[in-house]
Amino acid sequence: MTRRMYGMPTALVLGLLVSTFCTVSYGQDPVPSKEGLKRAFPARKNYSPYAGRNYPTQVFFGDTHLHTAMSMDAGAFGARLGPDDAYQFARGLEVISSTGQRARLSRPLDFLVVADHSDNMGFFTRLFAGDPSFLADPTGRRWYDMVQKGGNEGVKAASEIIASFSAGKFPKALESMPGSQAYRSAWETTIKAAESHNTPGKFTAFIGYEWTSNKAGNNLHRVVIYRDGGHKASMLEPYTTLPPLGSPNPRDLWKWLARYESKTGGRILAIAHNGNLSNGIMFPVVDPVTGKAFDRAYAETRSRWEPLYEMTQIKGDGETHPFLSPNDEFADFDTWDQGNLDLSVLKTKKMLEFEYARSGLQLGLRLGNQLGVNPFKFGMIGATDSHTALATTGEDNFFGKHSGGEPGPKRWEHPMAEFNGKRYEGWSMAAAGLAGVWAKDNTREAIWDAMKAKETYATTGSRMLVRFFGGYDFREDDAKSRTPATAGYAKGIAMGGDLSPAKEGQVPSFLAVALKDPYGANLDRIQVVKGWVDASGKRFEKIYNVAWSAGRKLEANGKLPAVGSTVDVKNATWTNTIGAVELVAVWKDPDFDPKVSAFYYARVLEIPTPRWTTYDAKQYGLTLPKEVPTTLQERAYTSPIWYTPSK
Amino acid sequence: MPADDPAPSRAEIVVTVARAAQLEKRFEKTWNRPPSPTEREQLIEAHLREEVFYREAVAAGLDKDDDLVRRRMQKKFEFLIEDISGLTSPTEDDLRAFHEAHADRYRIGARFWFRHIFFSPSIRKTPQADARALLATLKRENDGVQEGDALRMVEPAIGDVSQDKVERIFGKGFAADLLGAQVGEWSGPIQSGFGVHLVRVDDRKSGGLAPLADVRAAVEDAWRRERRSQMFDALYRRLRAKYTITVESNAVESE
Numbered sequence: 032m033t034r035r036m037y038g039m040p041t042a043l044v045l046g047l048l049v050s051t052f053c054t055v056s057y058g059q060d061p062v063p064s065k066e067g068l069k070r071a072f073p074a075r076k077n078y079s080p081y082a083g084r085n086y087p088t089q090v091f092f093g094d095t096h097l098h099t100a101m102s103m104d105a106g107a108f109g110a111r112l113g114p115d116d117a118y119q120f121a122r123g124l125e126v127i128s129s130t131g132q133r134a135r136l137s138r139p140l141d142f143l144v145v146a147d148h149s150d151n152m153g154f155f156t157r158l159f160a161g162d163p164s165f166l167a168d169p170t171g172r173r174w175y176d177m178v179q180k181g182g183n184e185g186v187k188a189a190s191e192i193i194a195s196f197s198a199g200k201f202p203k204a205l206e207s208m209p210g211s212q213a214y215r216s217a218w219e220t221t222i223k224a225a226e227s228h229n230t231p232g233k234f235t236a237f238i239g240y241e242w243t244s245n246k247a248g249n250n251l252h253r254v255v256i257y258r259d260g261g262h263k264a265s266m267l268e269p270y271t272t273l274p275p276l277g278s279p280n281p282r283d284l285w286k287w288l289a290r291y292e293s294k295t296g297g298r299i300l301a302i303a304h305n306g307n308l309s310n311g312i313m314f315p316v317v318d319p320v321t322g323k324a325f326d327r328a329y330a331e332t333r334s335r336w337e338p339l340y341e342m343t344q345i346k347g348d349g350e351t352h353p354f355l356s357p358n359d360e361f362a363d364f365d366t367w368d369q370g371n372l373d374l375s376v377l378k379t380k381k382m383l384e385f386e387y388a389r390s391g392l393q394l395g396l397r398l399g400n401q402l403g404v405n406p407f408k409f410g411m412i413g414a415t416d417s418h419t420a421l422a423t424t425g426e427d428n429f430f431g432k433h434s435g436g437e438p439g440p441k442r443w444e445h446p447m448a449e450f451n452g453k454r455y456e457g458w459s460m461a462a463a464g465l466a467g468v469w470a471k472d473n474t475r476e477a478i479w480d481a482m483k484a485k486e487t488y489a490t491t492g493s494r495m496l497v498r499f500f501g502g503y504d505f506r507e508d509d510a511k512s513r514t515p516a517t518a519g520y521a522k523g524i525a526m527g528g529d530l531s532p533a534k535e536g537q538v539p540s541f542l543a544v545a546l547k548d549p550y551g552a553n554l555d556r557i558q559v560v561k562g563w564v565d566a567s568g569k570r571f572e573k574i575y576n577v578a579w580s581a582g583r584k585l586e587a588n589g590k591l592p593a594v595g596s597t598v599d600v601k602n603a604t605w606t607n608t609i610g611a612v613e614l615v616a617v618w619k620d621p622d623f624d625p626k627v628s629a630f631y632y633a634r635v636l637e638i639p640t641p642r643w644t645t646y647d648a649k650q651y652g653l654t655l656p657k658e659v660p661t662t663l664q665e666r667a668y669t670s671p672i673w674y675t676p677s678k
Numbered sequence: 679m680p681a682d683d684p685a686p687s688r689a690e691i692v693v694t695v696a697r698a699a700q701l702e703k704r705f706e707k708t709w710n711r712p713p714s715p716t717e718r719e720q721l722i723e724a725h726l727r728e729e730v731f732y733r734e735a736v737a738a739g740l741d742k743d744d745d746l747v748r749r750r751m752q753k754k755f756e757f758l759i760e761d762i763s764g765l766t767s768p769t770e771d772d773l774r775a776f777h778e779a780h781a782d783r784y785r786i787g788a789r790f791w792f793r794h795i796f797f798s799p800s801i802r803k804t805p806q807a808d809a810r811a812l813l814a815t816l817k818r819e820n821d822g823v824q825e826g827d828a829l830r831m832v833e834p835a836i837g838d839v840s841q842d843k844v845e846r847i848f849g850k851g852f853a854a855d856l857l858g859a860q861v862g863e864w865s866g867p868i869q870s871g872f873g874v875h876l877v878r879v880d881d882r883k884s885g886g887l888a889p890l891a892d893v894r895a896a897v898e899d900a901w902r903r904e905r906r907s908q909m910f911d912a913l914y915r916r917l918r919a920k921y922t923i924t925v926e927s928n929a930v931e932s933e
Binding site for chain 2: 215269516
């Protein structure tokens, strides 16, 4: 970020600031003391930090990935709420869920993307209404009957619908195609709901959809998010995955995105999710369709359209896998590794490195070294992917992946989905996640631009505040400062950014700050996760504990003892008598090699709290089997900061 | 169909030029360009598949006396009505009356200008006592910036912020405490989701009914929804009145 030099002597600048300091000022940033300023801005810098404050001072939390009854599978699962209800709920109003239960968020979200499946958008509303062309098809008739019966029959129908769609066996008679009246009206409903709830400055409703590529059951889904309003968004109908109008190949989606921008002058991006269900093709090193090596154009295209990755959600946490990260005691968290989305093919260990965010980032470095451009240079966010139209992520307020998983005494043991006898257990759903975005204002433009710039972090459902800066000039004093963002932006770059190549003798340092969620649990620790590849492309990682709550000492091997737990499982409670309200650190890389490409991201952990299944056990008087975890440590993952050596 | 037009035999499907053009238009809607010859072929084949199934369904009599067809036709009729009802616009009086009648929906909460000093339970053993001790010594002019413990990502001075926003930043209940605090004086200690605070509320605007001008769009939207629903009910009652309705029953009449 460039700063204008005002050419004023430092003393004069400080004098001016001190004189404005004495009047009470209600700005977006805390007013630093004279001493604080002196420390943040050493004498040689002579510009005013208050002139044109140019950096984001607020975090906005939202769900970038929510389904309503407009999605072909959601309706079959029992969802009866539409986009309008989804926005009402996200804005903090009480709604009646599809199973008739009163539901309300602990506090409103700041933004929401209703991202219904582009394929067969509106299919379910037609099926449920008994569209005659559907019932002419024997499969359509059978699904109709099952959905009318509801309950487990409905869940079975939904699983079949998904399975047949992924296997490419979806009955042609039942397709709801772009260009048809039904499709157009479904897309218009989506746009209309977003337009009516979008309130600049207060709540942002993005227009979006999910492109649900699921060839042979392997998940390559992307959520598409428009920066624009209805006027531009309605010019092209969403891209689907079925030929001839659509395609399951991400390269074709990127072509469509380019077409959208060039034809409308709008801006658009795509966010992939669930590499853990892709069976090894989310972050491939050769083209999974042709087997050929990638070229620079692939890397440029992919990194241009996909600045973020949804790395934690209901269907598992996608940061890393214990097999890939055996030295990371927090790696085995909400691990979903049975197979692909419809369990038609089971998982093999060989697939894992191409499925997770951390290894994906490492592979990105490798390909970047080979191709000159890094195709997997993504920031991190979380989302729900809920199909209930309710974006719930609180452990004590979880409404499940779909309406068959809304609160009830048996929801933990019902399968979330079942395919040919194999199943995803209901209890294995994660009450996750959210996207935290550092933006200058709560508007479509500001939040979208921040997502494009990767100034974001993922959380597993809580709302901790996290700052992460990288630079060459951070000092211990910056950790003592009460206004770390001032130093952060002045002396370094924020999460999602790039460090310039190190000059002779320079070593990068990082300023990390975290504040607990005021509605939630204290913090355990902040870690910096470093990843790199060597000259042969082999992947390496190291985790550093950089800040932690009082009462523990770092061991010789860099490990930190666990923070302990105050969770009372039987009563589903915990107390904030351990952990810290806030954590801050300036950390310098002790293992820096200026010739090696690397990334660094911050991971923040809360103290243990009860898992949603523990709340269910209390509410319904259940005894759950041992395999069901009773507690969890919520976490936040920032977008990485990349270091690229000079050529 | 006109009498002198020979009806095509059931086995004949004609894809007219107009129909093909319609299929191409569908394609353009997604791609914003016309289909290639191969793509065009695929579009026509897809259409033929649909047409064949449709004809088989009709031949099988699936469109007659079918619950589902009936329901579909009801929906179609409703869509028609909806299109018509969309043309009614509210008058200024309509909006004013609605706004007043549903005042509870259009309340805005209080707004605050305040400073706070934080005492962290993670750092101190007795944050409440420490807060009280400082309160006793605080002078009114003290803006409190360097007092208490750091709360690095929360401003020590926050202005023109709603009740909702205060709750989101500090946790549940904090705004209620601000409502009760004496303006212009340091007071407390009060509890937030972080710990203990002393607060000085410098200005406060109480809540009230948002003026119509500020919530016009929401009021109009809600008015239309209510109107639509009333219209459907009224229409249904009018239409129903056209029919003589008899509901037969097998029940045995009581003596």
